Amino acid sequence: MPRNPPELLQGTLDMLILTALSLQPMHGWGVAQRIQQISRESLQVNQGSLYPALRRLEYGGWVRAEWGTSENNRKAKYYSLTARGRRRLEQERELWRRFSTGVELVLAADRGGV
Numbered sequence: 001m002p003r004n005p006p007e008l009l010q011g012t013l014d015m016l017i018l019t020a021l022s023l024q025p026m027h028g029w030g031v032a033q034r035i036q037q038i039s040r041e042s043l044q045v046n047q048g049s050l051y052p053a054l055r056r057l058e059y060g061g062w063v064r065a066e067w068g069t070s071e072n073n074r075k076a077k078y079y080s081l082t083a084r085g086r087r088r089l090e091q092e093r094e095l096w097r098r099f100s101t102g103v104e105l106v107l108a109a110d111r112g113g114v
Contacts, residue, residue, distance in 0.1 A: 013045065013053050014062075015092040018085055021063060025080035027070055028054055054079055062088050 020026070020034040031054070032045040057063045062085035070076040081089070 018089040021079055021081040025078050027076040027078050
C-alpha cells in the first residue's frame, strides 16, 4: 500500500524553503520541486502552504522576490535568499539539530538508551 508523505511539522517549512533558496534563486513551484527532489520524494509541499510561507519570509526580509520569466516562458516570481535569510537559516538549522537530537534521545529511551 503506497504511503502518503508525512505532513511537515509546524515551523519546518520555513527552514526547508530557506535551504532550497540557499542553493539558487527560484520560483515558488521550483522551491516545492527542489524540496521534493532533495528529500527523495519523502516530503511534498502543497501550494496552499508554500506561497503564504514565501510571502511571510519576504515580509520578514529573509527572501526577496523579483518578477522574471520561467523555463516555459511564463511570468513568475523568483525568490532569493537575503543576507538576513542566510543568518536565519543558520539559526534554524541549529535549532533543528537540538530538537532532533532531543527527539532521538526520547525515542532511544525504550531501547535502554537513557
